[in-house]
Amino acid sequence: MxxxxxxxxxxxxxxxxxxxxxxxxxxxxxxxxxxxxxxxxxxxGYSPNISARNLSSKKxxxxxxxxxxxxxxxxxxxxxxxxxxxxxxxxxxxxxxxxxxxxxxxxxxxxxxxxxxxxxxxxxxxxxxxxxxxxxxxxxxxxxxxxxxxxxxxxxxxxxxxxxxVTIDNVLAFQELTQYLFDLGHRELLLITGRKTAAVTMERMAGAYEAYLANNFEFRKENVVYCDFREDEAYRKTKIYLQKKQKNGATAFLCMSDMMAVGVLRAVKECGYRVPEDFSVVGFDGILLTTYTEPKLTTVDQQIExxxxxxxxxxxxxxxxxxxxxxxxxxxxxxxxxxxxxxxxxxx
CATH class of the missing domain: 3.40.50.2300 (Response regulator)
Incomplete structure (x- = not known):
């Protein structure tokens, strides 16, 4: 031991x-x-890296x-x-x-x-x-x-x-982002979420749920897709969703990170659709890459640096x-x- x-x-x-x-x-x-x-x-025999020199002074x-x-x-x-x-x-x-x-x-x-x-x-x-x-x-x-x-x-x-x-109010931020899509007329949203064990995933999920409640919209678990904050997973699962639903499902993708939103953008384009004409996509983080995507990504800037x-x-x-x-x-x-x-x- x-x-x-x-x-x-x-x-x-x-x-x-x-x-x-x-x-x-x-x-x-x-x-x-x-x-x-x-x-x-x-x-x-504890901590061989600790020496008398380490203990003697602290500048x-x-x-x-x-x-x-x-x-x-x-x-x-x-x-x-x-x-x-x-x-x-x-x-x-x-x-x-x-x-x-x-x-x-x-x-x-x-x-x-x-x-x-x-x-x-x-x-x-x-x-x-x-x-x-x-x-x-x-x-x-x-x-x-x-x-x-x-x-x-x-x-x-x-x-x-x-x-x-140090953090932001993730609940409020994601509630505002969800409401933003509702205000644009979107009712069917596909939530592209992060790791289940991440605190921010649960907080942002709570924010989305509060927006649904405030608008008396139905929050359906089948519209929640866990992608582990990974761009490749968001791309893969979005492509499967679009191949199955085409334009008969969600009209907007609500992503918990910008990198996952980048994956969504790629999948939408490869399936022959356009953003925002066919689907709206939002991200979350505010990384520099979002100013170079085509089209440029709507996002929540959480001042990472x-x-x-x-x-x-x-x-x-x-x-x-x-x-x-x-x-x-x-x-x-x-x-x-x-x-x-x-x-x-x-x-x-």
């Missing part, structure tokens, strides 16, 4: 919090206690930019999706402005089963983390509630005294003052472009 940070604390006779603070070089730890913790770690906060699931994604998708790039760009820009040391780490759900969040941070001498891609089924999602080492998540709200979150920036800045505040831990909601903007139009009464 792997040795944990709790084992070190038990042998040294101190709390997990004290071990964590010692590993991260905080100056309020008694030198004698630090030495006892170091000796306990060495005796247990800067060491920040981990942690991306969960990055290497699990479809490789073709990863080459085309700007989302993580702009998050990272914003985070590193803030780190530069605040003079923070940042290292990037890629993990996945299986990794989280082997090492606890506290152990992961301690072995890398991390003062705190900014985490992208965390799923509600992940081990770290549950461990962060009681974590001593601060974390800020992006788009996944976790309750905890040392945890912050600013999310990364504000996430890093919030983490810096929490490291200095734990009471700063909170959920920060950024504004969103609906950008109407050429991929949407009034429902064609001759359509489905």
């Amino acid at each position: 792997a040795v944990s940070i709790k084992d070190v604390g038990r042998l040294a006779g101190v709390s997990v919090s004290t071990v964590s603070r010692a590993f991260n070089g905080y100056s309020d730890i008694n030198p004698v206690t630090k030495q006892r913790i170091l000796e306990a770690a060495e005796a247990l 800067k906060q060491n920040i981990g930019l942690v991306i969960s699931g990055f290497l699990q994604e479809n490789t073709a998708q990863a080459r085309n999706d700007e989302f993580e790039f702009w998050l990272m760009h914003g985070a590193y820009r803030c780190a530069r402005d605040l003079d923070l040391d940042v290292a990037m780490y890629s993990i996945d759900s299986e990794f989280q089963k082997k090492k606890t969040y506290e152990q992961f941070c301690a072995e890398r001498n991390l003062s705190g983390t900014l985490m992208f891609g965390l799923k509600i089924t992940d081990d770290y999602f549950h461990q962060l509630h009681d974590a001593e080492i601060p974390c800020v998540t992006v788009d996944t709200l976790v309750r905890g005294r040392n945890v912050g979150c 600013q999310k990364g920036y504000e996430g890093m800045r919030l983490l810096s505040r929490i490291l200095e003052r734990p009471e700063e831990a909170r959920c920060l909601y950024l504004p969103h903007v609906l950008k109407e472009r050429q991929s949407t139009g009034q429902k064609n009464e001759g359509g489905g």
Whole structure:
């Protein structure tokens, strides 16, 4: 069984919090206690990367930019999706402005089963983390509630005294996007959704459902298509749908990401139809690619780069003052472009 940070604390006779603070070089730890913790770690064979040099001083906060699931994604998708790039760009820009040391780490759900969040941070001498891609089924999602080492998540709200979150109001944003299509006269919408285990998928689904309720329209589960936030899946499933329904089904495609909307656009064109004359298509994210699609894509701009920036800045505040831990909601903007139009009464 792997040795944990709790084992070190038990042998040294101190709390997990004290071990964590010692590993991260905080100056309020008694030198004698630090030495006892170091000796306990060495005796247990815990964290070979931790040395006396790491424990002796701390000139800067060491920040981990942690991306969960990055290497699990479809490789073709990863080459085309700007989302993580702009998050990272914003985070590193803030780190530069605040003079923070940042290292990037890629993990996945299986990794989280082997090492606890506290152990992961301690072995890398991390003062705190900014985490992208965390799923509600992940081990770290549950461990962060009681974590001593601060974390800020992006788009996944976790309750905890040392945890912050940066996101947008996904429920409201998707309700507005759904209502926008209703106002154009569309009644049959096909929802192209993300991962079932993603918090934003559930939030955006709730927003769509609220719009349906507000308009007294029927929300049918058969009009929900899970595509895992992947362009290729959205393309494949949209093509199957159109080959089966042609123009006798949905008149608009309501997509939970821009990349999935790109897949929908491709499928519609290959099936011999036009956007927006035959079908309207909307995306969600506001990535740069949407200004180059044909036609240009109507989307919700959720300020991706600013999310990364504000996430890093919030983490810096929490490291200095734990009471700063909170959920920060950024504004969103609906950008109407050429991929949407009034429902064609001759359509489905």
